Amino acid sequence: MVALGFLGEIIRKLVSYGAIPICGRYPWEFFPHAELIDPEDPVHTFVQQFYTHKVAWHDAPEGAVELIAELVDDYSIDSLIMLASRSCRLWNLGQPDMVDTIEKKCGVPGVIPDSDQIDSRLFSEARIDTRLAALFEMIDGRRSRRR
Amino acid sequence: MEGGVDEDKMSTIVAGVDVGSLCTKTVIMGADRSILSFSILRSGSFYRGAAETSMNIALKSARLELSDIGYIVGTGYGRAKVPFANSQVTEISCHARGAAWLFPEVRTVIDIGGQDSKVIHINDEGQPMNFVMNDKCAAGTGRFLEVMAGALEVELDEMGKLSLGAQKEVEVSSICTVFAESEVISLFAEGCDKANIAAAIYQSIARRITGMVGQLGLRERVAMTGGVAMSCGIVRALEKKLNTTLLIPEEPQIMGAYGAAIIAGERLAAVAPG
Numbered sequence A: 001m002v003a004l005g006f007l008g009e010i011i012r013k014l015v016s017y018g019a020i021p022i023c024g025r026y027p028w029e030f031f032p033h034a035e036l037i038d039p040e041d042p043v044h045t046f047v048q049q050f051y052t053h054k055v056a057w058h059d060a061p062e063g064a065v066e067l068i069a070e071l072v073d074d075y076s077i078d079s080l081i082m083l084a085s086r087s088c089r090l091w092n093l094g095q096p097d098m099v100d101t102i103e104k105k106c107g108v109p110g111v112i113p114d115s116d117q118i119d120s121r122l123f124s125e126a127r128i129d130t131r132l133a134a135l136f137e138m139i140d141g142r143r144s145r146r147r
Numbered sequence B: 001m002e003g004g005v006d007e008d009k010m011s012t013i014v015a016g017v018d019v020g021s022l023c024t025k026t027v028i029m030g031a032d033r034s035i036l037s038f039s040i041l042r043s044g045s046f047y048r049g050a051a052e053t054s055m056n057i058a059l060k061s062a063r064l065e066l067s068d069i070g071y072i073v074g075t076g077y078g079r080a081k082v083p084f085a086n087s088q089v090t091e092i093s094c095h096a097r098g099a100a101w102l103f104p105e106v107r108t109v110i111d112i113g114g115q116d117s118k119v120i121h122i123n124d125e126g127q128p129m130n131f132v133m134n135d136k137c138a139a140g141t142g143r144f145l146e147v148m149a150g151a152l153e154v155e156l157d158e159m160g161k162l163s164l165g166a167q168k169e170v171e172v173s174s175i176c177t178v179f180a181e182s183e184v185i186s187l188f189a190e191g192c193d194k195a196n197i198a199a200a201i202y203q204s205i206a207r208r209i210t211g212m213v214g215q216l217g218l219r220e221r222v223a224m225t226g227g228v229a230m231s232c233g234i235v236r237a238l239e240k241k242l243n244t245t246l247l248i249p250e251e252p253q254i255m256g257a258y259g260a261a262i263i264a265g266e267r268l269a270a271v272a273p274g
Helices: A006-016 A025-030 A042-052 A061-075 A095-106 A125-146 B047-062 B091-102 B142-152 B156-163 B177-189 B194-216 B232-242 B252-271
Strands: B014-019 B023-029 B035-042 B071-075 B108-112 B117-122 B128-133 B222-225
Touching: A006 A125, A025 A061, A061 A095, A125 B091, A125 B128, B014 B047, B014 B091, B014 B252, B023 B047, B023 B252, B035 B047, B035 B252, B071 B091, B071 B252, B091 B108, B091 B117, B091 B128, B091 B222, B091 B252, B108 B194, B117 B194, B128 B194, B142 B156, B142 B177, B142 B194, B156 B194, B156 B232, B177 B194, B194 B232, B222 B232, B222 B252
Parallel strands: B014 B071, B108 B222
Antiparallel strands: B014 B023, B023 B035, B108 B117, B117 B128
8 A cells, every 4th residue: 555655756665565555544535436437537537526526535644544554454464554745744644653552452563654655855866765664574574473 | 685695615704795885894794693893984985895894894804705605695875885794684684683583572662873864663673564764865963973074073973972071051053964954053152152062963863863763653662773873861861852862873884784693693594405
């Protein structure tokens, strides 16, 4: 599971680890009615949903934890990456608690890289690399312990 | 990331090279996991050169050649710049492994390095189970202490002992290095005793680290690694704030490279024939 990274950088970095960013909070929380999206006409039906249905159901931490726990289960997710965006502190407020709760509830580790999705002054590649590399080492360590 | 290992030249001697933002450290380790030699030097701006110089110093001290080393792990922010490394591992895993090797009872590692600080939970095998790192600010790091020592006009080595003589509690911000420096200069200008200011500086770091420990929860026992652990001032401030006794390695600054060398030994054993 992954949050948005600076211009998609984090998502591209995951590929080098052989990891697949399989789902995120944004599409599910902002557009929770996947059944209304027509795969043949995704953009049009996506936009239509924005006008016809309530969006952003779960952006309070308690609801988000519920949603993330379901996604972890549905997709057999190994870890959680929650970008702490400097441009959106309100959204980030509960992230440490959410990572902690998901860890306890689902046994899935998470990291919170501090960055931004737009402002390059707040994006430090080396710091994000270290956090992601350490996360993958941690996942490998847990897997080897389970074996 | 695995590099090639020349099986014909395979030796049981291994090494870890930790290219940190401020200092580069190399540890050469024998088959029995004893340290044969180590080196510490400033990283400067040319990480590759720092890694080579650090390794050469350690090799010379151990009377070895690079070809005598069976496996090398690079770690630290400049880990990708160690040209002779067989693989790279983050400093988080290396500090965890190093601390666990020295102190098997450790479950929390606090590493305060030159430009970042980390709190790591580890399991009984020395594997990191969870971690937090400081954000993009030098507050609570070795660089913060260097700036503060400069503002106080004392040597970094002296500041710890100086802080132990504090008589009065004063406060220095833990939020920002630049603001904290201004506060120190203001306190100095007000005639505040240097010892009191030095103690306030260590308490400022201790508050910052305690906040990070709070994010993970304190699991006993707790080890402290990284160059900052050499300062009695921070050790005392942290022990008081966390209400625990910290385990400090004899050479805390080389623990990243030490852990890297231990991992190198494990990886060498995994690729060794038979």
